[in-house]
Amino acid sequence: DAKTTQPTSMDCAEGRAANLPCNHSTISGNEYVYWYRQIHSQGPQYIIHGLKNNETNEMASLIITEDRKSSTLILPHATLRDTAVYYCIVRVVWDYKLSFGAGTTVTVRA
Amino acid sequence: GAGVSQSPSNKVTEKGKDVELRCDPISGHTALYWYRQSLGQGLEFLIYFQGNSAPDKSGLPSDRFSAERTGGSVSTLTIQRTQQEDSAVYLCASSLAQSGRVDTQYFGPGTRLTVL
Numbered sequence: 001d002a003k004t005t006q007p008t009s010m011d012c013a014e015g016r017a018a019n020l021p022c023n024h025s026t027i028s029g030n031e032y033v034y035w036y037r038q039i040h041s042q043g044p045q046y047i048i049h050g051l052k053n054n055e056t057n058e059m060a061s062l063i064i065t066e067d068r069k070s071s072t073l074i075l076p077h078a079t080l081r082d083t084a085v086y087y088c089i090v091r092v093v094w095d096y097k098l099s100f101g102a103g104t105t106v107t108v109r110a
Numbered sequence: 111g112a113g114v115s116q117s118p119s120n121k122v123t124e125k126g127k128d129v130e131l132r133c134d135p136i137s138g139h140t141a142l143y144w145y146r147q148s149l150g151q152g153l154e155f156l157i158y159f160q161g162n163s164a165p166d167k168s169g170l171p172s173d174r175f176s177a178e179r180t181g182g183s184v185s186t187l188t189i190q191r192t193q194q195e196d197s198a199v200y201l202c203a204s205s206l207a208q209s210g211r212v213d214t215q216y217f218g219p220g221t222r223l224t225v226l
Contacts, residue, residue, distance in 0.1 A: 039221075042219055043116075043217035043219045044153075046214055048218075049214065064197070068164065091212075093211065096213065097158075098153055
């Protein structure tokens with residue numbers, strides 16, 4: 001399975017865009033990029049996923065590089081409620097055993 | 111319901127007691143998963159249900175752990191003779207499980223189990 005690399009932590013100012021990078025240099029052609037987040041003492045929350053095209057939903061945008069070796073999750077207007085650990089994972093269609101790495105601890109500051 | 115629900119949200123028990131944890135998946139989701147997350151640790155897969163069947167129980171740590179699902183909906187995870195190392199947050203997730211399509215799992219809030 002491809003693995004991902006994320007920065008350990010990052011700070012973001014409230015109201016500004018938060019850009020969270022993820023490296024997945026060994027990703028296979030059939031592996032999707034998924035993002036989840038986990039706010040303290042809560043269950044993981046699905047954010048967005050993509051295969052090769054950029055994706056946007058009500059929570060965030062996902063930008064995947066053309067070679068698919070990295071991606072960026074963009075929270076367009078960070079709020080204090082976006083403070084959480086953000087996990088980037090890669091998985092194939094049939095892979096149902098989710099596994100999170102250390103993720104990026106994002107702290108949104110007023 | 112709108113999302114996956116779990117009960118209780120917190121459970122404190124004494125070593126040796128049995129506990130039951132409940133999961134209510136999103137309506138219409140045929141697949142259901144149990145994970146656990148120990149303090150500061152990642153997700154640990156426990157078991158997967160497709161309908162009422164459990165094709166993959168490989169993550170259950172011991173025979174003290176069992177799970178069932180009835181009516182293709184509610185699932186119960188039972189831990190018998192609890193041990194202190196069972197203390198963790200037990201997470202349930204559900205998904206549509208559409209064949210051939212990548213499947214997104216949606217998680218519940220978890221049950222925090224503390225074994226004294």
